Amino acid sequence: MRIVIALGGNALLKRGEPQDIETQRRNVRAAVRSVAALLPGNEVVITHGNGPQIGLLALQMSAASGTPLPGLDVLGAQTDGMIGYWLEREFGNLLQQSRAVTLLTQVEVDLEDRAFKAPTKFIGPVYEAAEGQRLASLNGWSMALDGTRWRRVVPSPAPRSVCQVAAIDRLLAGGFLVICAGGGGIPVARDASTGELTGVDAVVDKDLTSELVAEQLHADVFMMLTDASAVYLDWGQPTQREIRSASPSALRELTFAAGSMGPKVAAACRFAESGVRRAYIGSLEAAANMIDGEAGTLVSCEMSGITLRDVEGAA
Incomplete structure (x- = not known):
């Protein structure tokens, strides 16, 4: 079976954690x-x-040098190499062999x-x-609220x-x-004349690129691993319920947050609709249980409507 697994940013650096190398290495080890x-x-x-890594690198380079910053494509390639190395090393340590390889991927x-006219990607x-406004003014960045605090936003083309x-x-x-398409891949565009x-x-967007990778590779399964245990109805409300399985058409009738679950649901629906294929959304820790139907949300054209999971985990 051919499986494409998209690791969320929380696999490397969780919100509120120290932004040091050892913390990220520890998280990579757990993800592997x-x-x-x-x-x-x-x-x-x-x-x-x-x-988190590309934003932090941009901030560090801005503070350390008076020269213009490299573009986000270059910063993306740098962070992809770093993260790929960490993943390769941990897979090699765990499996006692070196069969993992990182491919810098242009998209x-x-x-x-x-x-490009409306930056939205955090x-x-x-x-x-105050600090967000200072950095925006200093570097010419666009900023937006992420929860109760401010964060840099950049264009996120399809x-x-x-x-x-x-x-x-x-x-x-x-x-x-x-290991490929890190951070959604290195963005490139083709000159119309040359x-x-x-x-x-x-x-x-990482999830949309990962779905495209899965689709073009004719994968059987596409998994998006994040810090949420599944897709939820009425997320954050007293009535919230975990979705165990759903058809793409049923999910498309619902609304999910554009900055978090929205792209994942859209990617899952697109992949499921591209053939007799299964997409899963769930937590990193439960990756092995999703294919058995014991965790996460399954999106497939073989499903009908939406099936919910109760508090105890039964359908």
């Missing part, structure tokens, strides 16, 4: 152990977020995408109002194609665990 049970007998692709976007740490999908396919066929690719100052 959680997904390891899915490796035997399967072809596995790992994608991951990099929002083509459209420069006419309306996202990156980096959160700030109190992915159009994954440039290295053929290479990923060959690596899987060769028995490698592939056909050349150039870097773009944006961050592509």
Whole structure:
């Protein structure tokens, strides 16, 4: 079975944690152990977020140098290499062999995408109002409220194609665990007159890129692992209920937060509708239990309507 697993940003750096290297390495180690049970007998692709890392790197470079900052495409490539190295090392340590390989992945976007006029993608740490305003003024950043504090937002255009999908396919066929499309991939756009690719100052949504990777690789299963145990009806309300399974058409009738569960639900629906395929959304810790139907939310065209899970976990 071919499985694409998208690790949420919480797999590397949870909200409120110290932003040091050792904390992130510890979280990567825990993430690797959680997904390891899915490796035997399967072809596995790992994608991951990099929002906290790319924002932190931009902040560090801005403070350390008076020269212009590299674009987000370059910063994305740097953080993807760092995170890929951590994942490779921990998979090697756990499995006692080096079969994991990181592929820096370019993802083509459209420069006419309306996202460039309305930045929405959060990156980096959160700030109190005064500090957020100072950094916005100093660096020319756009800022928006993330909960009760402020955070940098950047354009998040939709992915159009994954440039290295053929290479990923060959690596899987060769028995490698592939780590790719980190942070939604390195955004590039094609010049209409020359056909050349150039870097773009944006961050592509990780879940949408991961879905495109899964779709183009003809994966059987697409899993999005996050800090939520499943998709919920009435999230945050006294009436909230966990969705055990749902058809894409039923989920599309509901509204989910654009900055959190919305892109995941959209990606799950798109993947499920692309063939006889299953998409799962759930917690990192329960990755191995999702395929057995014991955790998370299953999205599939084989489902009818929405099935809820009660407090004790029974349907």
